[in-house]
Amino acid sequence: MNLDLSQTEENYLKAIFSLSIATSKAISTNAIAEKLETKASSVTDMIKKLSDKELVHYKKYQGASLTVAGKAIAVRIIRKHRLWEVFLVKHLNFKWDEVHDVAEQLEHIKSTKLTQQLDEYLEFPTHDPHGDPIPDENGNIDFHTGVMLSSILASEIAIIMGVKDSTSSFLKYLDSSGIKLGSVVEVLHKEEFDNSMLIQIEGQKLSISQQIAKNLYVKKQR
Amino acid sequence: MNLDLSQTEENYLKAIFSLSIATSKAISTNAIAEKLETKASSVTDMIKKLSDKELVHYKKYQGASLTVAGKAIAVRIIRKHRLWEVFLVKHLNFKWDEVHDVAEQLEHIKSTKLTQQLDEYLEFPTHDPHGDPIPDENGNIDFHTGVMLSSILASEIAIIMGVKDSTSSFLKYLDSSGIKLGSVVEVLHKEEFDNSMLIQIEGQKLSISQQIAKNLYVKKQR
DNA sequence: AATTATTTTTAGACTTGTCTAAAAATTAGT
DNA sequence: ACTAATTTTTAGACAAGTCTAAAAATAATT
Numbered sequence: 457m458n459l460d461l462s463q464t465e466e467n468y469l470k471a472i473f474s475l476s477i478a479t480s481k482a483i484s485t486n487a488i489a490e491k492l493e494t495k496a497s498s499v500t501d502m503i504k505k506l507s508d509k510e511l512v513h514y515k516k517y518q519g520a521s522l523t524v525a526g527k528a529i530a531v532r533i534i535r536k537h538r539l540w541e542v543f544l545v546k547h548l549n550f551k552w553d554e555v556h557d558v559a560e561q562l563e564h565i566k567s568t569k570l571t572q573q574l575d576e577y578l579e580f581p582t583h584d585p586h587g588d589p590i591p592d593e594n595g596n597i598d599f600h601t602g603v604m605l606s607s608i609l610a611s612e613i614a615i616i617m618g619v620k621d622s623t624s625s626f627l628k629y630l631d632s633s634g635i636k637l638g639s640v641v642e643v644l645h646k647e648e649f650d651n652s653m654l655i656q657i658e659g660q661k662l663s664i665s666q667q668i669a670k671n672l673y674v675k676k677q678r
Numbered sequence: 679m680n681l682d683l684s685q686t687e688e689n690y691l692k693a694i695f696s697l698s699i700a701t702s703k704a705i706s707t708n709a710i711a712e713k714l715e716t717k718a719s720s721v722t723d724m725i726k727k728l729s730d731k732e733l734v735h736y737k738k739y740q741g742a743s744l745t746v747a748g749k750a751i752a753v754r755i756i757r758k759h760r761l762w763e764v765f766l767v768k769h770l771n772f773k774w775d776e777v778h779d780v781a782e783q784l785e786h787i788k789s790t791k792l793t794q795q796l797d798e799y800l801e802f803p804t805h806d807p808h809g810d811p812i813p814d815e816n817g818n819i820d821f822h823t824g825v826m827l828s829s830i831l832a833s834e835i836a837i838i839m840g841v842k843d844s845t846s847s848f849l850k851y852l853d854s855s856g857i858k859l860g861s862v863v864e865v866l867h868k869e870e871f872d873n874s875m876l877i878q879i880e881g882q883k884l885s886i887s888q889q890i891a892k893n894l895y896v897k898k899q900r
Numbered sequence: 901a902a903t904t905a906t907t908t909t910t911a912g913a914c915t916t917g918t919c920t921a922a923a924a925a926t927t928a929g930t
Numbered sequence: 931a932c933t934a935a936t937t938t939t940t941a942g943a944c945a946a947g948t949c950t951a952a953a954a955a956t957a958a959t960t
Contacts, residue, residue: 464917485938498918500939505916515937517925548795558789565778573770686947707908720948722909727946739908741957 459509463564466533467492468502469511470658472522473530477599482519483667500655514605534569535591537563538584539574544580553627586627587618587637587673603676605641606651613642614674621671629668635650641674685786688755689714691733694744695752698822704741722796750817754832757769757787757813761796762807767807768800774807775849808849809859809895810838825898827863828873835864836896843893851890856880863896 477485489496507514511526522530531548540562544550583589589598600618608614617638635657642656651666693713695703711718715829730734733748744752762784766772811820820838830836838861857879867876873888
């Protein structure tokens, strides 16, 4: 069995992996198609192929899920993606909203030595510039605690740990508002009407919509 | 005109470029096929395509040569290849005989910011780990002086500037013989019979075949 | 200059990944 | 439970890049 996958195949595995985080059910053809901006018929073809290679479990009309082997590959790709993001920000002066497209290319470079050495060179980072956890060499991931800022109650204090949405527009909004990873947030008030919240962050008061709050991972301070 | 080339197209341009260094004539279909380890018929197809994109000059049965636009692209790829090689050796602990395959992949990453920043990060290196010149941002290259060790006469002294053959086996031979870029060589004796030479290098006497000497670029010391 | 050998091109086929349009299966709605 | 709506799959086509085998052009030989 040829385990040297095409970039396309790798992208499918990665898509299924990331869609699998939120659920334990099989991932629908349509969901994959939407994620990869392709057509359902193309997805069906590819899932069959990956199923033949025993990288996904697949029964007609029942959606797809990763096998152990498939998940291992997906995690390796994500590991590479995030390591490269760290490299770009830490050493090459990229902003956190500029790294995605380049990392999307770099993640497909095949060389275990490269990945290992890069990891070492970066001093074994645990999180990427967006706060996402970097899988270790064995594929273990410290998933986010999963607490969103939107769930924090008034008068509580938390620390920004990551962003869920990594689109450039969201990241630029955060930059312009002075919200960074590590920032301490105090929830001053929650508006019942639209669930927006008034917060104290980086020395200023700021009103943020629920949409924003739902996309910020935080660690609650006791 | 879509200027976003596939990796395959880029590899053809690079192959034609490197074959063009030794000659001013058009490059034959067969030569390209051999370089890329493919068939002549495939080369014909691709050359036509590149000709349509005005990246190569092509007349049936007359071989191919790069247009100004094609050469510019080829040089950019070579620039990226060599910058990555420097990165791998300088920062990621790769040996000079290990970098080629990885750089072959990395050279296709598309991001002008990445290339610029990498160049700056590496402090604008002028040569890669094999002594090959790195084109600058505008595509200018300091070609090798072109003097090979084989042309150096007995009792003359020279400095190793680069290797012509970058295969792993040749580089490992050099490592095991203590021959490095920058090494000072004195030609002690030239054997008329087989053109081998006895040299003094890195504190030892060494006999090398003409084959070896023909693959080492040197700068003659006056 | 005619013939032979080599190189190059063409023609047709195959693979990968994609698409559209139609058919089949599943899910939802009453 | 039975249509209706939605999702998924199939069938057939296409583009990129490759191949083999045969034809055409060029180069070499005598």
